[in-house]
Amino acid sequence: xxxxxxxxxxxxxxxxxxxxxxxxxxxxxxxxxxxxxxxxxxxxxxxxxxxxxxxxxxxxxxxxxxxxxxxxxxxxxxxxxxxxxxxxxxxxxxxxxxxxxxxxxxxxxxxxxxxxxxxxxxxxxxxxxxxxxxxxxxxxxxxxxxxxxxxxxxxxxxxxxxxxxxxxxxxxxxxxxxxxxxxxxxxxxxxxxxxxxxxxxxxxxxxxxxxxxxxxxxxxxxxxxxxxxxxxxxxxxxxxxxxxxxxxxxxxxxxxxxxxxxxxxxxxxxxxxxxxxxxxxxxxxxxxxxxxxxxxxxxxxxxxxxxxxxxxxxxxxxxxxxxxxxxxxxxxxxxxxxxxxxxxxxxxxx
Numbered sequence: 001x002x003x004x005x006x007x008x009x010x011x012x013x014x015x016x017x018x019x020x021x022x023x024x025x026x027x028x029x030x031x032x033x034x035x036x037x038x039x040x041x042x043x044x045x046x047x048x049x050x051x052x053x054x055x056x057x058x059x060x061x062x063x064x065x066x067x068x069x070x071x072x073x074x075x076x077x078x079x080x081x082x083x084x085x086x087x088x089x090x091x092x093x094x095x096x097x098x099x100x101x102x103x104x105x106x107x108x109x110x111x112x113x114x115x116x117x118x119x120x121x122x123x124x125x126x127x128x129x130x131x132x133x134x135x136x137x138x139x140x141x142x143x144x145x146x147x148x149x150x151x152x153x154x155x156x157x158x159x160x161x162x163x164x165x166x167x168x169x170x171x172x173x174x175x176x177x178x179x180x181x182x183x184x185x186x187x188x189x190x191x192x193x194x195x196x197x198x199x200x201x202x203x204x205x206x207x208x209x210x211x212x213x214x215x216x217x218x219x220x221x222x223x224x225x226x227x228x229x230x231x232x233x234x235x236x237x238x239x240x241x242x243x244x245x246x247x248x249x250x251x252x253x254x255x256x257x258x259x260x261x262x263x264x265x266x267x268x269x270x271x272x273x274x275x276x277x278x279x280x281x282x283x284x285x286x287x288x289x290x291x292x293x294x295x296x297x298x299x300x301x302x303x304x305x306x307x308x309x310x311x312x313x314x315x316x317x318x319x320x321x322x323x324x325x326x327x328x329x330x331x332x333x334x335x336x337x338x339x340x341x342x343x344x345x346x347x348x349x350x
Contacts, residue, residue: 010035018042019318025052026068026231028102032109040109042092046071047102055157062143065152065210065232072096072103073143074230080207087132087278090226110226115217116254120266123249126217126225127242127267131274134238138207145234148210149297150197152232156300159307163190171309177324178331185338186302196296196341199348200237203290204282208236213248214255215317239287242271243294243340250333251301252317253325257332264336285347293344295337302334 014034020027028045048068049058058068074080075094084091094107115126162168169175169183189196210232218226246264249255255263268291272284305327308314314323
């Protein structure tokens with residue numbers, strides 16, 4: 001019998017709030033529950049759109065990237081769970097309880113090593129398994145998102161005007177830590193933004209996680225790799241998830257930018273190996289195009305950083321960090337993304 005079912009009706013003796021995005025109107029709370037017998041579970045409370053507005057507003061449209069019920073559907077999908085298991089990946093066990101204006105996911109509390117602490121070998125194993133999953137034939141679902149990359153990345157609340165503001169670029173933290181050629185490179189990226197989005201939309205498709213990054217992965221002591229936060233799941237380009245996974249690890253200082261090229265090549269090579277292990281026989285160059293061009297997702301990040309450069313302190317994924325190191329790491333990573341995008345368009349036009 002399911003461990004979660006055995007917990008039903010047991011008294012709770014403690015709760016602890018877990019880290020999550022408080023801006024997203026879909027998520028009310030995420031808590032770790034401790035029961036009287038010492039066992040734990042994770043409880044995620046979701047809420048219907050109501051009057052939510054802004055870039056993180058919830059939606060009742062099953063194809064919208066922020067559809068409020070999507071995770072309920074994911075955890076009920078036995079076919080998806082089975083395909084992940086075939087690849088060596090774990091979709092956590094979960095119970096679902098619904099009511100008219102909300103729902104609760106009660107999920108198994110998986111312990112182990114967070115992806116934020118992975119070595120290069122563990123990143124390799126994860127992306128290889130991810131390729132084995134996405135290389136399998138997938139079934140369409142009516143609740144899967146469509147158009148995520150364009151819709152998400154173009155609806156951020158962003159101080160775009162700072163891109164052409166000389167004073168913003170002369171702030172000490174920017175002037176002293178960012179590559180001198182980044183402004184010009186990002187100007188080109190913005191001019192080519194629609195072309196990059198169109199390129200990704202034209203590439204071979206897959207069922208994608210669409211929030212694939214180190215903080216959404218835990219490796220059990222047994223070696224199994226569990227994936228979390230499936231709220232955006234849907235149609236994407238084959239390789240788009242990898243294009244998110246690589247730079248995000250650096251942006252939040254879970255991987256040093258000095259080793260970004262090594263991480264990128266390791267993840268892409270292992271992802272392609274995993275695709276082939278699953279029987280995929282497509283064009284690897286198109287996968288690499290998707291990885292690189294999907295960096296356009298971060299078009300909003302640079303102006304956002306310009307707007308925060310004068311703040312007295314800075315955080316990376318909810319923890320305070322040294323400002324100069326943070327801006328150096330992110331500036332170098334943004335340059336890498338800009339070069340990726342430029343190379344993707346160059347290759348696509350040949």
